[in-house]
Amino acid sequence: MQALFWTVEEVAQRAKEFYENGIRQQVEHGDNLGKMIVIDAETGEYGIDQSGVESGLKLKQKNPNARLFTMRIGYDVAVTFGHAPMLRTVE
Template sequence: MQAIFWTVEEVAQRAKLFYDNGIRQQVECDDNIGKMIVIDAKTGEYGIDKTGVETALKLKQKKPNARLFTMRIGYKDIS
C-alpha cells in the first residue's frame, strides 16, 4: 500500500471536514465533552477515549499508514 504524503495542515483540514460534516452531530454529547477524538483523515474513521492514545494505537494497528488527527471534543478550535 502506498503511503499518503499530506502536510500537517492538509491532514488537519481533511479531518476537520469529516468532523464538521457529520461526526460532530454524533459525538458532541455530555458524555463525550472533554474526551479526545482521533480521526483518520483519509477515511473518516474515528474513535474516542479519554486521552486519544488507545484510539490512535487501534487505528494505526488497522492501518499503519493512517494519517491521524486528534482533537478535544466540545472545545473551540483556535486554529
Template structure:
C-alpha cells in the same frame, strides 16, 4: 466551499467504496495522495470531516473533553479520554493512517500553561 485538497481526496474515497473492481489500484492512489499531504492539509480535511459528519455523532455531554482521533483516509475515528489510546486503536486497524486529533467541545486539543476555551453549542 471545498478546497483543492478535499476535491482531490474525497472523490477517490467515494470510488473505493462504490466499486469492487480495481479497488487495490484506487486504494494505492488515495494512499499516495494522503501520504503527500502537508500537516495543514491533513488538519483542514480532518476538521471538515469532523464538522460535516463526526461532530453530531460524538458531541454529547459524556464525551465533552474526550479526544476524537480521525483517520482521514478511511474516515474511521475513535473516541477516548486519552488520545494516545484512541490513536493506537486506529493504528492497529490502519497501520499507515494519517491521524488528526480534536478535543470534543473545545477549541484546542491541549494547552501548556494556557486556558482551553469551551466551544459554545
C-alpha cells in the same frame, strides 16, 4: 488516495471536514465532552477515549499508514502550554 504525502495542514483540513460533515452531530453530547477524538483523515474512521492514545493505536493497527488528527470534543483547545494552544479543534 495516498495519505503518505499530505502536509500537516492537509491532514487537519480533511479531518476537520469529516468532523463538521457528520462526526460532530454523532459525538458532541454530555458523555463525550472533554474526551479526545482521533480521526483518520483518509477514511473518516474515528475513536474516542480520555487521552486519544488508545483510539490512535487502534486506528494505526487497522492502517499503519493512517494520518491521524486529534482534538478535544467540545472545546477550542486540546492541549496548551503556557498561553499558546498547541492543538486546535474545529473553528
